Amino acid sequence: MNNSVRSTARLVGAGLRALLVLTVVCGVIYPLVVTGIAQAAFHGKANGSEVKVDGRSVGSERLGQSYTLDKKDKDGNPLPDPKFFQSRPSAAGPNAENTQYKLIVSGASNLAADSKTLLDAVKQRRADVAAFNHVEPSAVPVDALTASASGLDPDISPAYARLQAKRVAEANGLPADKVEKLVENHVDGRILGFMGEERVNVLKLNVALRELAGTGGKQ
Numbered sequence: 001m002n003n004s005v006r007s008t009a010r011l012v013g014a015g016l017r018a019l020l021v022l023t024v025v026c027g028v029i030y031p032l033v034v035t036g037i038a039q040a041a042f043h044g045k046a047n048g049s050e051v052k053v054d055g056r057s058v059g060s061e062r063l064g065q066s067y068t069l070d071k072k073d074k075d076g077n078p079l080p081d082p083k084f085f086q087s088r089p090s091a092a093g094p095n096a097e098n099t100q101y102k103l104i105v106s107g108a109s110n111l112a113a114d115s116k117t118l119l120d121a122v123k124q125r126r127a128d129v130a131a132f133n134h135v136e137p138s139a140v141p142v143d144a145l146t147a148s149a150s151g152l153d154p155d156i157s158p159a160y161a162r163l164q165a166k167r168v169a170e171a172n173g174l175p176a177d178k179v180e181k182l183v184e185n186h187v188d189g190r191i192l193g194f195m196g197e198e199r200v201n202v203l204k205l206n207v208a209l210r211e212l213a214g215t216g217g218k219q
Contacts, residue, residue, distance in 0.1 A: 061203055064090060066086075066087065067086060085200075088156055089146065090148075092152055108148070132167070133164055143156055144156070144163075158187045158200055174213060
């Protein structure tokens with residue numbers, strides 16, 4: 001009986017020591033080492049790829065967001081701000097047809113390509129984008145009409161950015177050619193020259209736009 005008790009005690013003691021060692025190694029030392037390496041080698045990415053203006057975080061270059069006015073439409077939805085380039089529509093939010101960009105519910109609408117709900121939403125978006133930018137509905141590119149798989153795509157196509165340039169220039173009282181040049185300067189090429197499509201990061205473009213507006217278009 002005594003031997004059995006001593007054997008059990010040894011096993012319990014060994015288990016507790018193993019638990020303590022593994023807790024310290026895996027729960028303290030390893031996270032600290034990985035965090036330290038990440039902060040030293042990939043500081044920006046490790047902190048969410050934040051974009052800061054005057055020391056204040058205005059968002060992440062990896063996450064899309066809305067650029068709206070304080071005003072709302074008749075349905076209570078925030079109105080897009082004409083002074084800013086607008087992102088792709090987002091299905092991430094309590095109302096899948098509005099640009100909510102809720103991080104906690106990132107995802108697509110999961111509507112089928114022949115879904116009447118999706119087709120009606122695309123039709124409405126085409127009309128809204130065309131009216132907002134004073135262009136023909138046929139000129140609106142597809143990424144202005146459909147949400148991304150994450151609902152948080154930070155980029156738009158160069159075509160959608162160019163379509164918005166005239167409206168943004170007028171709203172900010174800037175020369176159109178200056179805003180058009182700003183767009184071209186923010187077109188990112190394909191990854192490694194052949195993967196994906198050309199794109200424009202909306203947040204970085206809007207930050208540069210505010211800098212341009214602050215100089216009265218003299219940059």
